[in-house]
Amino acid sequence: MPVLPAGRKLRQASSLKQPVAVIGAGIGGIATAVRLAAQGHAVTVFEGRESFGGKMHQFELPGGYRFDAGPSLFTLPGLVDELFRLAQREPQDYFRYERLDPITQYFFADGTRLTAWADEDKFAAEVEQKLQVPAAEVRGFLHRSKRAYEATAPTFLHKSLHRPQSYWSRDTLRAVAEMPRLGLLSTMHARHEQAFPQDARLVQLFDRFATYNGSDPYQAPATLSLIPHLEHGLGAYYPEGGIYSIASSLVRLAEELGVQFRYHEPVEEILTAGGRVTGVRTPRDVYDFGLVVSNMDVVPTYRRLLPQEPAPERTLAQPRSSSALIFYWGVAREFPELGVHNIFFSDDYRREFEAIFQRQTVADDVTVYVNITSKKTPADAPPGHENWFVMVNVPHDQGQDWPALLAQARAAVLRRLNQALGLDVAPLIRAERAWTPPGIAADTSSFGGALYGSSSNTMLAAFLRHPNFSRRLDGLYFCGGSVHPGGGIPLCLLSARIVADLIN
Secondary structure, three states: OOOOOOOOOOOOOOOOOOOOOEOOOOOHHHHHHHHHHHHOOEEEEEEOOOOOOOOOOOOEEEOEEEOOOOOOOOOOOOHHHHHHHHOOOHHHHHOEEEEEOOOOEEEEOOOOOEEOOOHHHHHHHHHHHHOEEEEEEHHHHHHHHHHHHHHHHHHOOOOOOOOHHHOOOOHHHHHHHHHHOOOOOEEEHHHHHHHOOOOHHHHHHHHHHHHHHHHOOOOOOOHHOOOOOHHHHHEEEEEEEOOOOHHHHHHHHHHOEEEEEEEEOOOOOEEEEOOOEEHHHHHHHOOOOOEEEOOHHHHHHHHHHHOOOOOOOHHHHOOEEEEEEEEEEEEEOOOOOOOOOEOOOOHHHHHHHHHOOEEEOOOOOOEEEEEEEOOHHHHHHHOOOEEEEEEEEEOOOOOOHHHHHHHHHHHHHHHHHHHHHHHHHHHHHHHEEEEEEHHHHHHOOOOOOOOOOOOOOOOOOOOOOOOEOOOEEEEEEEEOOOOOOOOOHHHHHHHHHHHHHOOO
16 A cells, blocks of 8 residues: 655645545536535545546537537436535526426327426326326326325435434335335336326336436336426426536536545545545545545446455445447437427337346337437527437446447437438438447446446345445445435435535
């Protein structure tokens, strides 16, 4: 183990609280830094790349097309506002957003089109008109989704599941009382099929919410049927300037609070002695820290940064979530029938998920998600053009032939889009880039390119995720999508809150 230079310390804040090192400037790491700085800690964020954001970075393609590289859906904006208020700032001075209406445009394989309106009654009426499912049944399902979310979120999302004291509360008793209705022994698909036996298209629509945490609706527990409430109850939002503005506004706040960001300085080792962390080593130096928070995926955290420490092998061996193939296309036309979020469903959803989770490949017929931020931020594309973020759910990287699968997926995507839109999209593509699971893994240190760490395909998955703290090493904590409570912007922000509470 490297020897710490005598007396070497990073600049300390005026408070008496311990300095903290945060490894990784993804959204979880940024939010953790903000919270800890607001608590009075001197915080240093080490980031191996040239800038912040992790999956939440941005780039441009020739011709004037701007893209958010990773996350595209924004829910629970109050979790971002909360960070500014913790620092006694007014959120709107840094960050603004609007509620989307409609939320999503759906295109089914049989040619049916359906608009998911933000208003529950309007959405239910749309379903009744287009799919002949009674509006009352849709409203009833959404009410049950809301009830499940409100009963379980305070315990299973807002608290550590790995500390006994988390279970001694009214919130926990409420969650336990709701358990018989949550369908622990059933699957999401079975729950949706039971709710809407008269129309497989509506079942498919609600099944797709399993992809919010990279899971399979044919395996994931019915408890995840609470996820639709995030969109249809609490709302989907668009941040002014795109998703990247979330990270950039929080970095601005963090820097105002005294957080130091050290870019191009990856942590190579978390230093330990006597059962606790003592600092970090980078290519530039060795730094003393008694508190370290890893925002890196938990698997490379152990394999690369803690090679001398025993790893929680059973936890690290949990099945991975899905990954994605993403095409970024500059498209030389505007499509008024499309919105910010668009879903083009495959004809056989079960076969598509079997390909992902059982055969670890890409189906011949794929569901396509298209996000177009130029609908809200016209400067993201030239006049008369659009910037298409085109995503397909795929397995995480296990050594597949990704160049071949990329070509196969691109052809399948174009077939699906051409059929739904009634024209040949390929000639309209003026600029293009692709991101594959190996690329995601290399760029973001996500093990296998899995977007959400481990999958949630069993009823115990939430309890088997890595905790937000180390059981072996005092002073070591974890945030981000690979640990509790899971992946996606809201859950990464909640992981930051949990870590800050544990440290404070």
